[in-house]
Amino acid sequence: MQTLSAFGPDFPFAYDDWIKHPAGLGQIPAEMQGEKVAIIGAGASGIIAAFELMKMGLCPIIYESDKFGGRLRSATFEGTNGIVAELGGMRFPVSSRGFFHYHDLVGCRSEPFPNPLSGAAGSTVIDLEGETLFARKLDDLPALYREIATAYDAALAQHAAYPELREAIIARDAHRVKSLWNPLVAEWDERTFYDFVTRSDAFQALSFRHREVFGQVGFGTGGWDSDFPNSMLEILRVNLLGFDDDQRYVVGGVTNVLWRLWHATPACAYWREGTSLASLNGSATRSRATAISRKPGGAIVVTDQWGNEDDYAAVLATCQSHLLTTAMDVDEDLFEQKLWMALDRTRYMQAAKTFIMVDRPFWRDEDPVSGRPAMSMTLTDRLTRGTYFFDNGADQPGVICLSYSWMTDALKVLPLSAEKRVDLALKALKKVYPDVDIASHIRGKPLIVSWEADENFLGAFKGALPGHYRYNHRVYGHFMQDRLPEHQRGLFLAGDGVSWTPAWVEGAVQTGLNAVWGIMTHLGGTSSAANPGPGDLYPELGPIALKD
Incomplete structure (x- = not known):
């Protein structure tokens, strides 16, 4: 059975087949x-x-x-034997077959990434405008969230020939991919992600509140409002290639x-x-x-x-x-x-992360009354935006990504020290989890990154604006x-x-x-x-x- 891979859509070439072929990638003249x-x-x-x-x-x-x-930067917490914080890339979609070829070749191991509403996360808390919701799956959330998910699927089908393109990519039908994708390039290069959402019939039938929540919480890995000004082509590629789905982290x-x-x-x-x-x-x-x-x-x-x-x-x-x-x-x-x-003209986006090491995976402690874990993967409109938990085993320190933010949210903490960033994050999460004393579990020194402040990067990753396709x-x-x-x-x-x-x-x-x-x-x-x-x-x- 064929599965999704990063096959195009701009250049539908099967890189994973090329690098695995017994004939090799090619040869150079003997004199070279x-x-x-x-x-x-x-x-x-x-x-x-x-x-x-x-x-x-x-x-x-x-x-x-x-x-x-x-930017594949695994930083080890001081004094530990391999307890790491992924300051750069940390989520790797299974459709990234080229990357996983080399991952497998050298004997690395991966596990499902604890994204919101995923089995690996176990549970998710969404905290918006002071209202806190607990969910283990999408159906546990109010109808508004399901309406958003349905509306986005409808927008993709209406404006991007999404089902047909996905099928062509899975089938590795290069000419079919090109015939469907090429017209979209001219149509959507100079239009933004937000324009795509607001112009769709599905979202026009909904309220501004739906679009606002979509920006804060998004789909797959979390909020997408920082990408609203970007060219819609970049978002379409993420959707079509499954980059926001079925992700893993490297152990x-x-x-x-x-x-x-x-x-x-x-x-x-x-x-x-x-x-x-x-x-x-x-x-x-x-x-x-x-x-x-x-x-x-x-x-x-x-x-x-x-x-x-x-x-x-x-x-x-x-x-x-x-x-x-x-x-x-x-x-x-x-x-x-x-x-x-x-x-x-390449435009780079800002991104910031704040990690702490804790004595154990205490977030799994179950409340005897509610039966809920002490903490869950958390999406919020507060300063932290996204909080993730990494369990290294009951007898090992755990790791919490207290905050993962982009663009304006990342710039808010740019001049701040690691300790100040942790302090602000703890204060924000205290509003969500008033009965949890996170600080009592912290061990060692926090690890942080602001990619725009690194002289060797000047930003986290490219975010193409409308009109940047030609570049x-x-x-x-x-x-x-x-x-x-x-x-x-x-x-x-x-x-x-x-x-x-x-x-x-x-x-x-x-x-x-x-x-x-x-x-x-x-x-x-x-x-x-x-x-x-x-x-x-x-x-x-x-x-x-x-x-x-």
Whole structure:
């Protein structure tokens, strides 16, 4: 039975089939084997691309400005043996088959994520405008919530050919996906998520209160009002690809997927048995990349923060696009000006998380009168917005994500210390759970993140505004370099911000694999005829181009 995967919709290419095919991803000419290529950024896109390039016989040299893992950032609570807070990506939809290929390859384990109204959460509390509701499933909530869910399904069917598109994606019918999706691009690129909701017949028949609650509580993982100004195309992709459904978390921390790839010793075309990314890099990444330039002979030069220069046959930049102008001195001629425009117009959303470690999973304590747990996964209009609970076992400390917020809600805590953020969160949750003393259970030091305050990111993830499709098209398709002038070839881009699905790791995986094909081809290599790569099918199935 076929199941949903991240197959398109802009470019319906089966990446999971490509990376699993026995013929491999392709080969490079013998004279290029052992050639050095630079990878800027040790996140999901960079490490996975480096892993595949190593298997082809290239020598990926990895630059990292701060923490290995990028936004797959599992932070360990001090003094513990692997009790982690996922400061970056923490929810991984099962439709992300590319990511789970590597997750499974290195022997990681995942469990269902405790999203609202999910079996993993057990129970959910919704607290809006001072009214607190308890539910184990959607039917436990007032009719208004079911009306919202029904209205959104109806809006998708009315405006987005949703059932037909979902069926085509599940069936992996690439041409059917394109025929249904391409008209939606022109129709919805310049219109917002909020416009989509309010223009639907289903929501027009409901009240403003319905739209307000939809924004606060949303569907799947929680509230969506921070996405209301975004292009509706981004939301449609999330829905169509099942990114907001059936999610899992990686036991022990998602950074382990990348660490294990770093140390993995796969069979390689050129390197001796036992070669790993770690061994090729002397067991450590290079320092921050501060400049990218081209020599007269064609080699691309990467300079690190200590002034060390190295020549490379190709370079893959997986960092956030704004860092190419704010943190690095990149020769302007390496990209055409229309691509620079696209990179500069990329808009990143803010996000903040506050985690605490507690002595035990006390939230499971049952009230003898009501039979309810002491606390539940909580969605609220208060400062915390989303509160999640992670049970590591009765004999292990538990972890609470006290607050996960975006945009304006994230900016409210931006200048505050970890202790102040925890204090505000506890005060907010005290209004919801007046009889629970959370502070008495806290152990160790809180862990927090505000991605917009990190000089290596300047924001959490891309949030395309109306009219940004053309920019995304330029950036995403840049790995197809055969028509570029020589002086613009050899520098590639990847990362979830380059993808059509920002904030989801599958976009980082897929664009990293696009870059693998691009670098292989740039160095004279080819895919196997039995296993054509993304660039081989791009002319036929690539994203539709809108007129400038």
